[in-house]
Amino acid sequence: MEIVRAHELSFLYPGEERPSLDGLSFTIKEGEFVVLCGPSGSGKTTLLRHLKRELTPVGEGSGTIYYKGTELPLLPPETAAGEIGMVFQNPEAQIVMETVWQELAFSMENLGLSPSVMRGRLAEMAGLFGLEPLLYKPVHELSGGQKQLVNLASVLLLHPRLLLLDEPTSQLDPVAAREFMYLLRRLNEELSMTVILSEHRLEEALPLADRVLLMEKGRIAADGSPRGIVRAAGSGLGEEHQAYLPAASRLFLALSAAAAGPHGTIPLTVREGKRWLESAAGALSYWPGPGASPRAHKPSRARETLLECREASFRYEKDGPEILKKLDFSLHRGELTAILGGNGAGKSTLLQLMAGLLKPQRGRAAMPKGVTAGYLAQNPLLYFSHDTVSEELRHMAKHAGLSASEGEREVASLTRAFGLEGVLGSHPHDISGGEQQKTALAMVLLLRPDILLLDEPTKGLDPGAKEHLAELLQALTEDGKSVTFVTHDVEFAARYASRCALLFDGSIAAEGTPDAFFGANYFYTTAVNRMVRDRLPQALTVEDVIADWQNFVSRS
Incomplete structure (x- = not known):
């Protein structure tokens, strides 16, 4: 039985020339798990x-x-509100109450559920999500990932039949x-809940899907099973679409192409990929050998320290827990450094400390005189106060002290680098999450900082945009x-990255080359x-x- 059917669905935002949705027609069956993928601005969020x-x-x-x-x-309003639930890309946009308990109860109160029903559902959901320790915490103290879990729990408390999710894992750690x-x-x-999930991170999503819809320019470019989409990406759909596939599928396509033809069933998961490599080793005449050569690294240059944290400790409240504990960490000129860690580990706090937005209660975070830092927060909407993307960029150039001609050149250069030409006349709140992220980053770069501090810069970006971002960041380090x-x-x-660090228990637990x-x-x-x-x-x-395979072939 179908649960959703769209017929010739089209939509044009005010002031735009190209429609965000262009004659979409499709049907989704009850209980299907559907993944939406495609470039930023392809219409995924607009469709949801x-x-x-x-x-x-x-x-x-x-x-x-x-x-x-x-x-x-x-x-009926109660059907539309209760049976169709949605989790936003930006968790801040969905939270309205002060504490976790109040946020979880809010949606149920709006539907007029009795207190006994509310308490029963809340107890069940809090246990499922492990939210008991957070129930009485202020929402603003939660990490981005914790807020997203609260959002999902709030939606599920209404027992929806159709669940819509827009990039829900963008602020969650890998685990x-x-x-x-x-x-x-x-x-x-277990509940036959229909799921429509928009995602750029498909490593975990694609193997779970019954069906994949690939969108481009407001249309459906491909519609099929996960393996069908992989097969299409490897044949006639185009190489640029392979970046959306799980690593096991990309490795299958790459090695099969190099060895003149596919061998075996298309793998979607790590387990399937490892088994495929073992079974296809004979046909490929290859299997990675122990002790193979490490990755090549660029020769290291003299490392000038631009920022130094020494025994930096920080807590948000006088009697609250320490978020950072005697942390030592340095940033060096010419490095592209990635900081990883679990949700709530203090990564965003560390970034704000290094940007000078927070001050350590003990220890120090210091920069040499004349060194400047630019900071991009998780939520790009914090940076927008004008009516168009073009105005945002021009006002930031003026704020940075650039002359009119210099500002125009910088804005034009960043617009090309981030592919923002098509949204310059749009309101920043009307563009996709990935386009908002790129616009906010361009604004920060107009300040020409010596140190660039970015909080989840790839959030909402499609694979092509990530590659362009990496080229820009590497050019900055050069x-x-x-x-x-x-x-x-x-x-x-x-x-x-040229260096990676893991934040755990308030300090840097490990760091090194990738x-x-x-x-x-x-x-x-x-x-x-x-x-x-x-x-x-x-x-x-x-x-x-x-x-490694090419080296193997050349030696054979």
């Missing part, structure tokens, strides 16, 4: 907002959406993201800047490393394995 009636954006639209055979606008995804699968399998970013995106850190750092970790490592680490322990990416 149309499926949640209360969030339909303002603009010019046409076409019809049906929920269980009834046109969406004709549903929490994996648990979050499998929780969604449990809800889907120019002598120090760039440090907090991230849960292990793949991005492994591919591009191959040494990730090669020693069990969960905080890449999917490729988990597949081949027994024989190629320092390989982190598909490219590392392909390079």
Whole structure:
């Protein structure tokens, strides 16, 4: 039985020339697990907002959406609010109450549920999500990942039949993201809850999906099973779409192409990828050998310290727990440093301390005289106060003290670098999450800081945008800047960082080059490393394995 049907759905935001949705027609069956993927600005968020009636954006639209055979606008309010739930990309945008307890109870109170029913549901959900220690905490003290878990729990307390999720794992650490995804699968399998999930991080999502919709420019470019999408990406769909696939699938396509033809069943998970490599070793005449060469590193230059934390300790309240404990950490010129760690470990606090926005109660965080720092927070909406993206960039250039001509050149250069040409006339709140992230980063870069501190900069970015961001950050380090970013995106850190650090229990627990750092970790490592680490322990990416295979072939 179908639960959602869209017929010729189109939508145009005010002032835009290209529609965000362009004649979409599709059907989703009850109980399906559907993954939406595609470039930033392809229409994923706009489509999800149309499926949640209360969030339909303002603009010019046409076409019809049906929920269980009834046109969406004709549903009773309690049905639309209770049976269709949505978790936003930005957790801050969904929270309205002061404490976790109040936030969880708020949605149930709005539906008029009795106190006994509310307490029963809340007890069950708090136990499922492990929220008991957080129930009486102020929401503003939670990490971004904890807020996202509260948002999901708030939605599930209404017992929805259709669950819509917009980049829900973007602020979750790798372990929490994996648990979050499998929780969604449990809800889907055990309750037959229909799930429509928009994601750029498909490593965990794609193997769980029944169906994948790949969107481009407001249209559905491909619709099929996960393996069908992998097969299409490897044949006629285009190489640029391979970046959306799980690492096991990308390795399958890359090695199969190098060896002139696919061999075996397409793998989607680490386990399937490892088994495929073992079974295909004969056909490929290759399997990574023990003691293979480590990844090549750029020669290190003299490391000039631009910022130094020495025994820095910080707590938000006088009698509260210490978030940072006698932490020692330094930033150096020309380095691209990634800071990883679990949700609530204090990564954002450390970044704000290094930016000078917070002061340590003990110890110090100091920069040499004349060194400047620029800071990008997790929520890009904090940076917007004007009506268009163009105005935001021009006002920031003026604030940075650039002359009119110099400002225009800088704005034009950053606009090209981030691919923002198509949204310059748009309101910052109307563009996609990835485009908001790129706009906010461009604004920070206009300040020309010596140290760039970024909190989850890849959040909401598609694979192509991440590659462009990496090129820009690497160019900044080549120019002598120090760039440090907090991230849960292990793949991005492994591919591009020159140094990685793990924050745990208020201090830096481990740090080193990506191959040494990730090669020693069990969960905080890449999917490729988990597949081949027994024989190629320092390989982190598909490219590392392909390079080893090419070396193997050249030696044979």
